[in-house]
Amino acid sequence: MTTLTTTRNTGRSAGEWMPAASLVLHARDGSTHFLEPDDLRARLAQIREELRQEVASDDSVCLLPNGKAPFERFLLELLAALGLPNPVAVPDDDTSAAIAQLARLGLTAGALGQERQPRDEPARREVLPRHALLLRTGGTSGRIRYAVNTSMRRTLGRNRRLSLASALGLKDGKRASLAGSIRHAAHLSMLLDALNYDTQVHVFEKPDPAQVLHHIRRDSVQWIVTTPLHLRIMQRQLQDGKGTSDLRTVVHMSAACSTPVKRFWHSTLGAENVYEVFGASEGIGTTVARGDEWEERPGTVGRGFYTSVSVMDSSGRPAAPGELGDVYFKSGTSARPLHVGQRDVVTWTSDGHVSIGDQGRLDTDGYLYLEPRPQLRITVGGTTVLATDIEEALLDVPGIQDAAAAAVSNHVTGQRVVCFVVRDSHGSDAERNALIPALRRVLPPAAVPRRIIEVEAVPRSPSGKVNRTAISEMAQMYFAADVPRKGEEQ
Known part of the structure; x- marks a missing residue:
């Protein structure tokens, strides 16, 4: 030392x-x-x-x-x-x-x-x-x-x-x-x-x-x-x-x-x-x-x-x-x-x-x-997408106050996208169910999240940057074993 x-x-x-x-x-x-x-x-x-x-x-x-x-x-x-x-x-x-x-x-x-x-x-x-x-x-x-x-x-x-x-x-x-x-x-x-x-x-x-x-x-x-x-x-x-x-x-x-x-x-x-x-x-x-x-x-x-x-x-x-x-x-x-x-x-x-x-x-x-930094890149089936692009699409949806995207391992595609969002208090079940279909209309298939999880807050640094390590750890915690369920999208 x-x-x-x-x-x-x-x-x-x-x-x-x-x-x-x-x-x-x-x-x-x-x-x-x-x-x-x-x-x-x-x-x-x-x-x-x-x-x-x-x-x-x-x-x-x-x-x-x-x-x-x-x-x-x-x-x-x-x-x-x-x-x-x-x-x-x-x-x-x-x-x-x-x-x-x-x-x-x-x-x-x-x-x-x-x-x-x-x-x-x-x-x-x-x-x-x-x-x-x-x-x-x-x-x-x-x-x-x-x-x-x-x-x-x-x-x-x-x-x-x-x-x-x-x-x-x-x-x-x-x-x-x-x-x-x-x-x-x-x-x-x-x-x-x-x-x-x-x-x-x-x-x-x-x-x-x-x-x-x-x-x-x-x-x-x-x-x-x-x-x-x-x-x-x-x-x-x-x-x-x-x-x-x-x-x-x-x-x-x-x-x-x-x-x-x-x-x-x-x-x-x-x-x-x-x-x-x-x-x-x-x-x-x-x-x-x-x-x-x-x-x-x-x-x-x-x-x-x-x-x-x-x-x-x-x-x-x-x-x-x-x-x-x-x-x-x-x-x-x-x-x-x-x-x-x-x-x-x-x-x-x-x-x-x-x-x-x-x-x-x-x-x-x-x-x-500048090129996007590596921690922002998610590769799904050979296609690379950016976490920031996914987050921007989410933040364009009414009722979404904050959002962050991360990757989880997948035995078929290599990685898949999962997202964490903060909703306002007025969100309805119908709006929740319509979120992923809405994202399919504006994002390429590889960028559409596998799941969207509601949280109280997205971890950010004092400067406002998403803490990518914390988000990745949250994703791994939720999807430690990413085994597809019956009828679930690969």
């Missing part, structure tokens, strides 16, 4: 940064807390001093905010920690468990009011890069590990002309909202960027997709960062004819957005006001596609934002335009560890490009098109 430590921070302290924005914090109990800039700065300075006393001069200790603290305190501890030279980890609710997990990985971690766990010295040490932020990731695969992000904290106090938020239409005076969890890289990165603006930023402890449109209307939100799941739900809710109030700009990230949903929002707000952002928790690079760019090149996730994007074939040579290969990003960082704990395959080139396994294509203008 190795210990991860930091190099000593001898340059300008990130602790000198102070936010320009005001915060509106929406707690899970329904309460709302307002933090104006002067109050926010004073609170952050106080908590930074508490953290300094906690770790003394040891800037190798990984700081964690108290995940069980009230939301306002949790967020302030997180922002205060990010202004110190120490590495910072973002925990789930159970901070003690996170400290113990990091200790097993060879990293000393501590939180305010919690005793440090004793540990044995490892045989060798690795250096955790300066500005490191550890983010729990693996939301799609379910294989949780910590991504080592070294770029996000540089957002604090950055020249706004270089900021992603500026490229996405955020300006001083706009009312902004983050509809997803700040415990996830996508929304946390946008929060840190937005804090540099003289704006009001709404942040949610436990975002509820069903309440986003209500919040937009009530608080006159003009600029929002959201996910495709939120956009689909809001699309349905807009059937009440009340519109989107002052909303002018939508930024969606965290997962792929279906074409019908994307085009609905293009027509609602104007394609030039809808942005798709693709990136990774590891902070290796970002692409941006504005809606009008996407309309000219359907399916693209855009071009690199201060990021060089390349696609290489299996021999490591640049792929021709339109040719499938491994996607590489380069954004000014040198080769370094990208994960702590469960590690994925990471490939660095000699000139600083890095791939974490995504595949895709580039067109002649440098726009990137």
Whole structure:
């Protein structure tokens, strides 16, 4: 086991940064807390001093905010920690468990009011890069590990002309909202960027997709960062004819957005006001596609934002335009560890490009098109279908609030599709019986589910992605022995 430590921070302290924005914090109990800039700065300075006393001069200790603290305190501890030279980890609710997990990985971690766990010295040490932020990731695969992000904290106090938020239409005076969890890289990165603006930023402890449109209307939100799941739900809710109030700009990230949903929002707000952002928790690079760019090149996730994007074939040579290969990003960082704990395959080139396994294509203008990841593919009788296509078809059915598809083994076809759905309370038996026949009209035969099971909730990550590992385990639990019954379809 190795210990991860930091190099000593001898340059300008990130602790000198102070936010320009005001915060509106929406707690899970329904309460709302307002933090104006002067109050926010004073609170952050106080908590930074508490953290300094906690770790003394040891800037190798990984700081964690108290995940069980009230939301306002949790967020302030997180922002205060990010202004110190120490590495910072973002925990789930159970901070003690996170400290113990990091200790097993060879990293000393501590939180305010919690005793440090004793540990044995490892045989060798690795250096955790300066500005490191550890983010729990693996939301799609379910294989949780910590991504080592070294770029996000540089957002604090950055020249706004270089900021992603500026490229996405955020300006001083706009009312902004983050509809997803700040415990996830996508929304946390946008929060840190937005804090540099003289704006009001709404942040949610436990975002509820069903309440986003209500919040937009009530608080006159003009600029929002959201996910495709939120956009689909809001699309349905807009059937009440009340519109989107002052909303002018939508930024969606965290997962792929279906074409019908994307085009609905293009027509609602104007394609030039809808942005798709693709990136990774590891902070290796970002692409941006504005809606009008996407309309000219359907399916693209855009071009690199201060990021060089390349696609290489299996021999490591640049792929021709339109040719499938491994996607590489380069954004000014040198080769370094990208994960702590469960590690994925990471490939660095000699000139600083890095791939974490995504595949895709580039067109002649440098726009990137991603291939669906393997965990989304289901092969039935030699035909490959995508779980996301099946889910989109289910979500188009009235009364289906959420859905996820998975594969189970089948001795005849190799795999078959099973689905889990969340219904509203008004579903009738007739509607249930009509569901699979309805899907047969819009899906190819291989994609039609063998069975559809109603559940209370679909397991999703904080960013809104379906947890594919959890869904697969649910499918195996229901169909441990997939033996056809008399009269049942093969």
